[in-house]
Amino acid sequence: MREHAGVTREELKQSAAVTVAVLLALGLVAAWNVLIPGVDAWENIVAAVIGSLRMTGPVAAAFAAWVALRKRRALRDRPVTAWVALKAPLAIVVVVLGSFAATVLVLAIKTVLTEQSGRLSLAGLGMGMAGLALYSVIGWVAGWVAPRPFTPPLAGLACYALFSWLADDRGWADRLAPGTGEPYDLFQGLNGAAFFDQTIWLLGITGALLLGWAALVTRQALVLACALLAVLAAGAGMARMLAQPVPAAAEDIAYACQEWPITVCVHPGMRAGLTELGAAFTPIASRLAGTPAAFTRVEQRPLGDELKPSNGLAPIHVPDLSAGFAEQAAYEYIESLAARCKDSVAEGYREIVMAWLRGEPLPGGPLPEHQYAAARFASLSEAQRREWLRMFYSDFQRCGLSGTHFGGGLPRSQLATPASRPAPEASHVYPVYPSPDHTDPKMSPNGWQ
Numbered sequence: 217m218r219e220h221a222g223v224t225r226e227e228l229k230q231s232a233a234v235t236v237a238v239l240l241a242l243g244l245v246a247a248w249n250v251l252i253p254g255v256d257a258w259e260n261i262v263a264a265v266i267g268s269l270r271m272t273g274p275v276a277a278a279f280a281a282w283v284a285l286r287k288r289r290a291l292r293d294r295p296v297t298a299w300v301a302l303k304a305p306l307a308i309v310v311v312v313l314g315s316f317a318a319t320v321l322v323l324a325i326k327t328v329l330t331e332q333s334g335r336l337s338l339a340g341l342g343m344g345m346a347g348l349a350l351y352s353v354i355g356w357v358a359g360w361v362a363p364r365p366f367t368p369p370l371a372g373l374a375c376y377a378l379f380s381w382l383a384d385d386r387g388w389a390d391r392l393a394p395g396t397g398e399p400y401d402l403f404q405g406l407n408g409a410a411f412f413d414q415t416i417w418l419l420g421i422t423g424a425l426l427l428g429w430a431a432l433v434t435r436q437a438l439v440l441a442c443a444l445l446a447v448l449a450a451g452a453g454m455a456r457m458l459a460q461p462v463p464a465a466a467e468d469i470a471y472a473c474q475e476w477p478i479t480v481c482v483h484p485g486m487r488a489g490l491t492e493l494g495a496a497f498t499p500i501a502s503r504l505a506g507t508p509a510a511f512t513r514v515e516q517r518p519l520g521d522e523l524k525p526s527n528g529l530a531p532i533h534v535p536d537l538s539a540g541f542a543e544q545a546a547y548e549y550i551e552s553l554a555a556r557c558k559d560s561v562a563e564g565y566r567e568i569v570m571a572w573l574r575g576e577p578l579p580g581g582p583l584p585e586h587q588y589a590a591a592r593f594a595s596l597s598e599a600q601r602r603e604w605l606r607m608f609y610s611d612f613q614r615c616g617l618s619g620t621h622f623g624g625g626l627p628r629s630q631l632a633t634p635a636s637r638p639a640p641e642a643s644h645v646y647p648v649y650p651s652p653d654h655t656d657p658k659m660s661p662n663g664w665q
Contacts, residue, residue: 232311235279239272239315244322246271252402254537257485259406261323262340268319269347269394270380276312276348277355278372283308284359285367298439301430305356309349316348339411346418347394351375353426360429391457394418402483403469403518413456420450471515479513482534486516489537496542497530500550503573503602507609509553523552550574557615561585565617568593572601589622 243265250267252260287304320341358371382393391414423446431440472487474480478501480494497514504510511530517523523531532545550573557563564579564586571578578594580587593601611617 231279231283235275235311236315236318239275239312240318240322242275243268243272243315243319247319247323252536254488254541255402255483255485256488257402257483258336259402260485261320262337262344262406265316265320265323266340266344266347266395269344269351270376270383272312272315272319273348273351273379273394274372274376276308276315277351277358277375278368279312280305280308280352280355281359281368281371284356285363288360288363296433298430298434298436301433302426305353305426308356309352312348312352313345316345337406337408337411339408339415340406343394343411343415343418346415346422350394350418350422350425351379353422357425357429360433392417392454401519402485410457413453415453417450417453417457420446420448420453422446424450478511480515481513482516486534486537489534489541492542493532493534493545496546497532497549499575500546500573501530503605505602506606508613509609523549525549525553547574554613554615559615562615562617565589565619565621566612566615568622569605569612569617585619589619592623 246268247264250264252263283304291300324336354375355368355371358374359367379393383390383395391410394414424443427439427443427446430436431443469483471481472484472490473482474490474494476494477498478494480490480497482489482493493514501511501514509525509530511525511528513528514530514532516534517531519533519535521531521533523533525531530549532549534541534545550570553573554566554570557566561583564581564583567579567581568586568590572593578590580590593604596604605612608617608621611621
């Protein structure tokens, strides 16, 4: 069997085929884990395949290092031209880019079968390919410089550690690694200009490494000059990246809406969640009717936006459509209605109202006054609780609830000491459900003292 550079052609073909299969399988698994669950958007696909590089890149580096150490042993003491030096690493880059293209194709086939929002970012895919090429060249140079059996796995681990550290930096350094930034927000969109600048940087540093290695091996001035030009390109790409401000997570979109029983609007890629969100927020809208927080429209907002209910609108965050997403969005929105109370007693009364708004069993709490208040509130009908909230919403929102709002607190026989009893002239006891027909010897006909 004919040998090619110390490795049989059949061995090279089998290794390339195995590598493509491994990279494809690993890329699909990694991309699937990055995909935002339930989102039908092209941006989601692009972000997923770019995110898969964190796993496929180190494998590509290890494969390139393995071929490089075999190649160096075969070319020992032999003159090497520029083409002979560059042919093998370029072939490896083609192989790994083929696996990337296959991953994109598989995800695209799944995507075109369903209605997708947004558009496919070619600049993002180009940046992903440039990043994978950089992984491969780093592995090739490492395998050539240190032709040892442990070099391939070590090169893969080193690449994983380096690029994971860069991607998690959350500063300017994260732009040096191929990635979109996490967590990814659909409302932010994919910045094509930023991807283009990253591509220039990645291709420049890849070319500088590869051509610099080739100049060292071939000792040709022309190759060295090309390597210096690649360094300039990498510097230009880095300067453009650092000069460009990070785009704000706000982009005008055409919402997908459901109009009944209340209006619910989400990112068009998340329209599959409209029914569940409507079912979760309709009871909440009913309970808040007549209060300053009353709403008839629920609208998804970017993850970085603060939730501020206003003018009949309930803003919500929906990071994905995984199990329980609607309940989580409702919980976060209800928590935004009133801040937690610093005082534990006031917080206990707030939690009683919060539990009712969420549709959960009313918490009794460790304190007797909370248990008494929960029992009194549980005895009311749904209409009575809504009327109660309309009367005392401002007290609920500013942590001003007390036992008097729930019918006067514990009976006097259950108070701990006489000193803890409120003075009759200072006591302000509110009826649990004030109404014109409410009768109380201490109350005026309209229900107030």
